[in-house]
Amino acid sequence: MAGQRFGDLEAVVMDRMWSYGRPATVREVLEDLKRERTIAYTTVMTVMDNLHKKGWLRRKKTGRAFIYEPVGSREGYTAKLMREALATSDNQAAALVHFLSDLSPEEAEALRTALKVVPPEGGK
CATH class of the missing domain: 1.10.1220 (Arc Repressor Mutant)
Known part of the structure; x- marks a missing residue:
């Protein structure tokens, strides 16, 4: 796993992912975040992709979308x-x-x- 701290939005996304206790799609995280802020799908997708590249989220393709889950606790x-x-x-x-x-x-x-x-x- 990456040895760096999360950025602000990365921390928010990881907090959500840990709270779910199950894999989630970008769309699910987006809908959750939209209850508190205005945010674009592409923003959430980019953050989750970055977290995947940094080794904090793993993903697998399901249909046309990816489903993500935390690698660690x-x-x-x-x-x-x-x-x-x-x-x-x-x-x-x-x-x-x-x-x-x-x-x-x-x-x-x-x-x-x-x-x-x-x-x-x-x-x-």
């Missing part, structure tokens, strides 16, 4: 962004300390739950 994308952000620090330990010190109680509980699923290397 929203959580996988978020994790990738977190790793990329951490990689920008010269002192990753300090960056993690700052990150952990700013966690809300809900985020801290999510971290505790995640560590039960995937313990740190020393915990094995």
Whole structure:
């Protein structure tokens, strides 16, 4: 998958694709987006084609149209962004300390739950 962040419209399209939990056509995404904004079919088609070329959507031909579905999960994308952000620090330990010190109680509980699923290397 591409190592870059989504553009604004790419993020909106991917959010919709993840929310569906099933493959969708450009027309379906267009109709969904038209409830909130004025947008052209060709714009949505271009964005979905770009997401396909970047490796975020896979597609298959069904009749005259393509049907698209996400290659990875929203959580996988978020994790990738977190790793990329951490990689920008010269002192990753300090960056993690700052990150952990700013966690809300809900985020801290999510971290505790995640560590039960995937313990740190020393915990094995």
